[in-house]
Amino acid sequence: MNLRIVVFFVIGLFIFLLDTSLNSQEDSRDIYISDQELTSLLSAWKSQVGRPPSDEEIVNIINNFVEEEILYREALLLGLDQEDRIIKRRLAQKITFLKQETIPDEPSQEDLKKFFEQNKNNYFVPTTYSFSHHYFSKENDAKARANEAFEDFQTEGIELRGDPFFLGKNFYQNSGDEIQKNFGALFFFLIEKLPMNEWSGPHKSAFGEHIVFVKDISAGFLPPLEKVISSVQQDYLTQAQDEAVAKYIDEIRSEYSVVINPNYKF
Amino acid sequence: MKMSKSFIGLVVVSTIFVIYASGFYTNFQTDSALEIVDFSIDAPANKNRAPSNPDRIPLYGDLHVHTKYSFDAYIFGVTATPYDAYKYAIGEAIKHPLGFDMKLREPLDFYAVTDHGFYMGMIENYADTSSKMSKNEWTKPMHNLNRPENVTIESLGDRADLFSSVLTEAIIKPYPYWHPKVWKAWFTNNIQVALQSFDYDVHKSAWADVANAAEEFNDPGKFTTFIGYEFTTSTDVEGGNLHRNVIFNSSNAPIRPWTRIDSINPEDLWTWMDGLRDKGLDSLAMPHNSNGSNGQMFEVETFRGKPIDNEYSEKRMRNEPVVEITQIKGTSDTHPLLSPDDEWADFEIMDKRVGSRPPTYSMPQGGYVRDAYLRGLTLEWRGQGNPYKFGVIGSSDTHTGAGGFDEDNYWSKAGVLDGTDFSRGSVPLPQDRIDQLNAYADVYDQPISIQEINGRTYSDVGFDQWSASGLAVAWAEENTRDSIFQAFKRKETFATTGTRMAVRFFAGFDMESIDLDSEDMVKNAYAKGVTMGADLFGSNDQAPQFLVWAQRDKLGAPLQRVQIIKGWVENASGTPKEQVYDVACSDGLSVDPVTNRCPDNGAKVNINDCSISSDVGAVELKTSWRDPDFNPTIKAFYYVRVLENPTCRWSTWDAVKAGVKPRPDLHKTIQERAWSSPIWYIPEPNEIDIIPL
Numbered sequence: 037m038n039l040r041i042v043v044f045f046v047i048g049l050f051i052f053l054l055d056t057s058l059n060s061q062e063d064s065r066d067i068y069i070s071d072q073e074l075t076s077l078l079s080a081w082k083s084q085v086g087r088p089p090s091d092e093e094i095v096n097i098i099n100n101f102v103e104e105e106i107l108y109r110e111a112l113l114l115g116l117d118q119e120d121r122i123i124k125r126r127l128a129q130k131i132t133f134l135k136q137e138t139i140p141d142e143p144s145q146e147d148l149k150k151f152f153e154q155n156k157n158n159y160f161v162p163t164t165y166s167f168s169h170h171y172f173s174k175e176n177d178a179k180a181r182a183n184e185a186f187e188d189f190q191t192e193g194i195e196l197r198g199d200p201f202f203l204g205k206n207f208y209q210n211s212g213d214e215i216q217k218n219f220g221a222l223f224f225f226l227i228e229k230l231p232m233n234e235w236s237g238p239h240k241s242a243f244g245e246h247i248v249f250v251k252d253i254s255a256g257f258l259p260p261l262e263k264v265i266s267s268v269q270q271d272y273l274t275q276a277q278d279e280a281v282a283k284y285i286d287e288i289r290s291e292y293s294v295v296i297n298p299n300y301k302f
Numbered sequence: 303m304k305m306s307k308s309f310i311g312l313v314v315v316s317t318i319f320v321i322y323a324s325g326f327y328t329n330f331q332t333d334s335a336l337e338i339v340d341f342s343i344d345a346p347a348n349k350n351r352a353p354s355n356p357d358r359i360p361l362y363g364d365l366h367v368h369t370k371y372s373f374d375a376y377i378f379g380v381t382a383t384p385y386d387a388y389k390y391a392i393g394e395a396i397k398h399p400l401g402f403d404m405k406l407r408e409p410l411d412f413y414a415v416t417d418h419g420f421y422m423g424m425i426e427n428y429a430d431t432s433s434k435m436s437k438n439e440w441t442k443p444m445h446n447l448n449r450p451e452n453v454t455i456e457s458l459g460d461r462a463d464l465f466s467s468v469l470t471e472a473i474i475k476p477y478p479y480w481h482p483k484v485w486k487a488w489f490t491n492n493i494q495v496a497l498q499s500f501d502y503d504v505h506k507s508a509w510a511d512v513a514n515a516a517e518e519f520n521d522p523g524k525f526t527t528f529i530g531y532e533f534t535t536s537t538d539v540e541g542g543n544l545h546r547n548v549i550f551n552s553s554n555a556p557i558r559p560w561t562r563i564d565s566i567n568p569e570d571l572w573t574w575m576d577g578l579r580d581k582g583l584d585s586l587a588m589p590h591n592s593n594g595s596n597g598q599m600f601e602v603e604t605f606r607g608k609p610i611d612n613e614y615s616e617k618r619m620r621n622e623p624v625v626e627i628t629q630i631k632g633t634s635d636t637h638p639l640l641s642p643d644d645e646w647a648d649f650e651i652m653d654k655r656v657g658s659r660p661p662t663y664s665m666p667q668g669g670y671v672r673d674a675y676l677r678g679l680t681l682e683w684r685g686q687g688n689p690y691k692f693g694v695i696g697s698s699d700t701h702t703g704a705g706g707f708d709e710d711n712y713w714s715k716a717g718v719l720d721g722t723d724f725s726r727g728s729v730p731l732p733q734d735r736i737d738q739l740n741a742y743a744d745v746y747d748q749p750i751s752i753q754e755i756n757g758r759t760y761s762d763v764g765f766d767q768w769s770a771s772g773l774a775v776a777w778a779e780e781n782t783r784d785s786i787f788q789a790f791k792r793k794e795t796f797a798t799t800g801t802r803m804a805v806r807f808f809a810g811f812d813m814e815s816i817d818l819d820s821e822d823m824v825k826n827a828y829a830k831g832v833t834m835g836a837d838l839f840g841s842n843d844q845a846p847q848f849l850v851w852a853q854r855d856k857l858g859a860p861l862q863r864v865q866i867i868k869g870w871v872e873n874a875s876g877t878p879k880e881q882v883y884d885v886a887c888s889d890g891l892s893v894d895p896v897t898n899r900c901p902d903n904g905a906k907v908n909i910n911d912c913s914i915s916s917d918v919g920a921v922e923l924k925t926s927w928r929d930p931d932f933n934p935t936i937k938a939f940y941y942v943r944v945l946e947n948p949t950c951r952w953s954t955w956d957a958v959k960a961g962v963k964p965r966p967d968l969h970k971t972i973q974e975r976a977w978s979s980p981i982w983y984i985p986e987p988n989e990i991d992i993i994p995l
């Protein structure tokens with residue numbers, strides 16, 4: 037019985053000695069800077085400043101790195117990393133990056149094609165409208181005047197005349213966004229449905245009523261994948277990364293339980 | 303050693319003296335600031351441009367935007383680049399230093415990044431601990447200043463202190479006279495090179511990046527940018543703000559901005575701009591925050607205290623055709639003390655000198671646009687020319703790259719310093735912030751920056767006087783750099799407080815034949831009259847007719863009234879006078895001919911949720927007007943002011959969103975507005991008249 041306890045301690049001692057001897061190198065006060073680390077330091081500097089560093093600057097970069105490393109190790113010895121919210125946030129960020137990086141760098145052509153098909157809307161070049169209009173101000177009985185003018189025009193061929201409009205009478209290749217900016221959201225939804233090459237109305241905008249003549253519609257189109265391949269690739273990666281992180285959190289979350297003081301007053 | 307140094311000094315001084323005395327020095331000295339660089343980039347031309355519109359369209363923009371390259375913006379925690387700023391202008395969301403998204407309600411038509419020319423790009427360089435500059439002891443407080451973990455609300459105190467102490471004399475120190483850089487500075491006429499805290503390469507590359515961003519985003523027909531910067535100068539004694547933004551009408555720009563290190567005298571800036579113009583590069587300078595200039599912006603004498611003369615007036619007007627009348631740091635139309643009979647004068651008044659510490663009162667006389675127009679007429683009456691015959695624009699002066707123009711979507715402009723409601727003073731401070739501000743004031747020997755109002759504690763650093771304002775609007779044929787630039791030169795511009803209302807203004811002697819409701823109205827008005835920014839020359843003692851037309855912002859409040867503001871000086875005495883006329887009222891109301899005022903249209907604001915009356919106000923207001931007090935022999939200016947129905951001020955919105963009561967001592971509502979550039983009436987010349995500018 038006693039022997040078993042002794043054996044237990046001997047094995048424990050053996051493991052302890054083995055561990056300390058094997059890890060002795062890391063405890064020393066050497067700072068080893070790998071080639072890779074140097075390359076990344078220098079290229080980070082270059083990408084920020086836009087030119088390679090001079091010799092003097094290289095010395096500075098390395099000195100900064102060394103100082104940071106020393107301070108970092110001393111801080112660890114003092115246990116300053118415990119319960120620090122910024123460090124926690126940073127570590128959380130790092131594991132997020134780690135999970136993001138598990139995605140293969142180069143998505144296959146097949147993947148991209150599928151992604152493009154699923155997200156067509158994002159690559160659509162919008163329809164533009166070229167049109168003219170006659171405006172009837174909300175300040176002056178817009179609806180009735182517009183109706184009358186339009187009726188006169190249709191039945192008796194009297195020239196259409198309205199009020200002056202701040203942006204003029206003719207609009208050239210306005211996209212939906214531009215039409216909304218110029219007339220309000222309501223008007224855009226109307227103009228989408230109008231017939232081409234004939235006067236119609238009156239149609240309501242933020243400013244009054246309009247009789248409209250659509251001259252030309254450049255239909256929106258979906259450019260072929262080759263034309264937008266680089267942005268598709270970018271978007272594919274972003275989405276894949278987001279998904280990977282979300283999946284990881286979902287998986288791991290169930291293993292945790294959260295306890296909050298039920299009596300806490302918020 | 304000491305001997306030899308003074309010996310070298312003697313040689314240097316005598317050499318310089320000989321060179322000077324012999325008059326040959328001009329052969330050695332080159333003017334670095336007059337070197338022009340082509341910053342253009344190859345971009346495919348937009349083939350689908352809308353045809354240009356001879357009746358002109360209103361284009362909305364901001365000509366006053368700071369990014370991380372401005373010394374103060376970097377201290378405020380801003381890391382947004384000029385590229386980010388332009389992305390914001392075309393409608394994308396960018397990040398505020400405190401982490402939230404900033405996004406425009408609708409994209410803008412033009413935008414100019416105008417970082418402080420002075421020390422452009424340098425603070426970022428001090429913060430980078432691998433830079434040569436960062437080895438200097440005094441850069442330490444700035445090391446790694448804007449690393450993500452350092453941009454926090456807790457850093458507010460340190461940043462405020464840095465802002466008030468950075469670039470003081472200790473830092474702006476020249477090398478000793480024998481240093482080669484001092485020689486270089488002299489030979490190239492580039493004083494900043496001789497400063498120990500300055501790295502010319504860093505400065506030039508920041509400026510090149512500003513220019514490159516402008517070139518990359520300039521998209522003729524769709525979106526316009528200008529290469530530009532801010533000339534940040536002030537009078538040397540009382541710190542009278544004389545800031546101006548400079549923009550260039552080209553892809554070419556000087557190799558470096560001309561800054562207050564070259565000269566603190568704005569007249570030297572104009573000389574430099576004239577020099578560039580002689581070399582084919584046109585530019586204009588736009589003064590701003592005259593309200594915080596302690597009356598120095600529109601002085602009746604020159605910078606050096608000499609009388610203004612015709613030459614000065616012409617030079618100023620050649621270089622400064624437009625002035626910023628409104629921005630975040632308040633509105634400079636007029637002041638209640640200057641215009642006691644104008645009920646709308648008490649609007650977003652910022653009564654402190656810009657950047658003063660402790661905040662110091664700024665004298666209104668000489669600091670407001672209406673007063674400047676009157677001073678200009680007085681100077682002209684005395685035969686000194688009119689240096690104040692400018693048009694108006696608005697702009698934001700944001701330091702986050704993103705202008706905040708809407709009362710309900712406002713982040714002020716100083717990054718970490720005023721990015722939260724409590725730091726702007728609109729809601730009470732949380733207890734830990736009170737302690738922090740007190741400790742900070744103590745440590746840095748700063749004025750107390752909190753105040754008690756009705757038993758609650760608020761921040762007191764002046765941000766409560768700032769505004770969600772303003773926009774520059776140009777009447778241009780098309781959205782191109784040149785078309786917009788020419789509108790500024792013609793002064794065919796108006797300013798708004800951030801609202802996208804629009805205003806037309808014409809004057810002439812045959813305007814009555816124009817049908818206000820005709821689709822050809824604008825075309826006829828251009829043909830028969832003059833528009834905003836122009837002179838109307840008297841003819842046979844006739845009274846002119848004015849044509850005003852204003853349209854609401856479809857997403858803002860409806861219009862309440864349109865006013866014409868008239869100013870003149872009496873012929874006999876030169877006494878300045880002003881008068882505000884309401885000329886068009888909403889809801890079918892008419893102007894009382896005795897008081898010249900519209901009756902109240904009854905528009906209301908609910909302070910609890912900021913909702914407004916939906917049934918009153920106008921979509922557009924249009925009228926033709928005659929001056930009832932017209933005197934054909936008196937020179938006068940007329941400009942339009944358009945007022946919206948009242949809406950909540952940003953400080954009320956902040957309180958509503960935070961679920962607290964609005965601060966009792968602040969205006970709870972405002973009336974968003976637009977101002978047109980004036981039309982000047984010039985009487986027919988007689989023998990004693992002065993030829994107008």
